[in-house]
Amino acid sequence: MPDSPTPEEREKADAELKAKEAAEQAALPYRWTQTIKDVDVTIPIDLKYKGRDLDVKLSKTGLRVAIKGQDPIIDGTLPHPIHVDESTWTLETIPSGKEISVHLDKVNQMEWWAHVITSAPKIDTSKIQPENSKLGDLDGETRTMVEKMMFDQRQKEMGKPTSDEQKKLDLLEQFKKQHPEMDFSNVKMG
Template sequence: MSKNLEAYDSALLGIIQHEGEILKFLDVVLGFLYRRTDFYRVMKSRDDKLGFPPGVAAKMLLNMFKKYDDLTRKDDEEREKIMQKKQHQEYAVPPPAKIVEISLETNTTLSTTESPKRQCNVNGNPTPVETNEESKPQQMSATSTRDKEPDPNNPPPSKRQDDEDDPELAAKQKVFQANPESYNGAVRDNYSWSQSITDVDIRIQIPNYIVKGRDVKVDIEKKRVKVSHKTDSGSWTEIVNGDLPWEINKEESMWTLVPKEHVHINLEKREERWWEAVLTTEEKISVRKIDASRPMTDLDDEAQAKIEEMMYNEQQKRMGKPTSQEQKVQHILRDAWNAEGSPFKGQPFDPTKINMDQGGVVTINNQEEPMKL
């Protein structure tokens, strides 16, 4: 989080302490936008000077939520990685007398000819092992994959290892990941960009005398973005003009002006994939050093409902309470308790006396004959 945002912490902390609840705090913030800004104003034509196009304000709120939700998920993953690394270090060293065999997998893509299988003795010195006929198909398989076209999102192991071992690249991406405006993206000379699996946000710097939308021209095409602004003399100058590496949904993409600061462009990706750059002319990032997790809001309603149910059941188990499925079973048993023909009719409901499996077969405890509902 940037220091500029932290400067408002004391004021915001005072508000939330006074209100006492997150919901009331959000009501204060959004109420301010309603009373004192044109945030909720909808533009009915291009000539309107106030407000946003339909749906833009809501998408801005959702993007802000997703940005900090992604940061939270990343913090959790970093803590988990640190714990796993500590545990791995405790058990990483094998016993001194153990012989470790290093072999090449048949589905590994190699950029050079494979070497024979080797063994390491207890002193750590490699001992060559004679190759046999079984190793030949392995070498042929590795050789045949060298002519395939490389996948930028799935580089060969040699390149992947080089990326992971590049301290300069890792340091750069760490700085980018710490900035919400370049999260999963990068900071360039006059713009920054961030991304999720479904969209890209670009923030292009503008002079502080640009305060109106008519002083900016933004042209968004399927694979190209062009941004210009007026100069002091009234002429136009380009600040961004380049090709995108992948196609976007032009109709679903939009831009807004933050006066005196930047032009914010939101691009919806046509394909769900991670971009190595936002413009083909810029330096590429390593997609293996970004946060590739997907927020739950990106999933469909059915998937979200299942995840929420799993989280609820896990919480119920920790509290020693029945899960959602167990609650359904108890509800069915309660309805059948006083049904006609029930041996428990007229008695207080006691779930410990009966059990019901997933097939709907009810067994009376201490009884041999099960009954079917």
Template sequence: MASPEMYDTALLGILQHQGKIENFLDVMFGFLYRRTDFFRTMRSKEDRMGFPPGVQEKMLYSIFKKWQHYATQDEERMMKKLQEKAEKERQAAAAASAVVEEVEVETTQAPENTENKTDKPSSPEQAKTQTVATSNAPKDASKTDAKTVEGTEAKEGAAAKPTSQEEFQQDAESWNGAVRENYKWAQHIHEVEIRVHVPQNIKKAKDCVVDIKNNFVKVGFDKFSVIAVAIKDGGQVKVLMEGKLTNKIICEESMWSLEPGKCVQVNLEKEKEYWWKAVLVGEPEIDIQKIEPIKHMHDMDDEEQSGVQRMMFDQHQKMMGKPQSHEMKVHDMLKKGWDAPGSPFAGQEFDPTKFNISPGAVQM
């Protein structure tokens, strides 16, 4: 099954246009009403479309409980992480306090052979040296600990970065694409989505510069597409992504937007419908044998849509324990000859269970 996040861009556009969850749900159910048999109720066993009474409600409740369960798990994991973080901070604070106390004891302890008096520095310079050494000890230890923690976190972050196509497929932002140094990219059959990471202080679109265009080579007038993404930070322009695209795009139908403090999202409309192995020329290519080559329903022609609808109908019939489309076609043919003169079944009720019909045996 394809990752559910693959439809996020389309669904987010609908949600933003409608403005409210209630309106969004109304659009979804309206689609089911107009384009499917979801709201049709089967009145008899002979009905080929629809669902038995009450099945739709049970289906909706089951799906709702499924995602509610995921949400509850997410909340529990978040609370656990917060508790673990608080515990680590408490332990770190206790450890830092112990280091400071130990240093203070070592610098103030009197020698064993001295009674009722404390060593005094023989000169002001010596006193100053002792004071500086004492005050610096806990600070140096704290800095060392901080550097160690930062180094460990950096290593963990580097280790967590996905590198295989199987890992890329788990993230909607790299679905059928990859994770690169400054950006992630995903793709559908007609579109490429790129998310270029930006600093948290980049909040407005005017702080970004995105250039998407087609260039032409003079010899042969061959066309190629290029992209550049940069930000304006501290009076300087910093290029985050730049290069020649591996395939041609339709610039007029490509666009970009800023998610403040997170990323610049670029949507490139492919000139031809095929799967890209990389975004920029020269970057590592993905193995397109390991992606999910799914085509949206609205991208299919009438013949393809008809085939998909037939498959959906057959799946529904199979779940209900009813004949599939290829079986129904043969049954209609057999019924005509069931009571024909000379038939061994003449006078008997038609029984489809006497026949085992494979899908390949029927020309649809």
């Protein structure tokens, strides 16, 4: 069995992966960002185009953005469904020209997207650090659940027990103390 990587090797591998990911994302004809609740896509286009020149279609599981008569800029299947009625697109004039802004409202507001469309390169969603202010925007119960999920994810990455596994271990320890006469050597946790 190979030795596990040193922190320096892991850091170097993470940096290389991050650089590769950044290069893949930079090569896309659009930029995108996300929160736990939504995805925003911006596509720079030439100043000469107007809204009527565009062909933009949003569906529950698909996205198409094109300039009429040209190959689509984005055309594919979304990795997860969206609320079509809550999703929008606009054409905006910016200092460097124009851009199409697409706002996608996630159906499952508890998951990160690895890409905008399934044919695009993926990002490593385990490296996403949610902004604390955004976590604070969640209601109490949802925030508790998200914090527990984040804690459990970090514990798994470090090879430590999740919060639920730790509860079981604590209960077993308590039970062992109450019953010193019993043999627990063959107990399997699962």
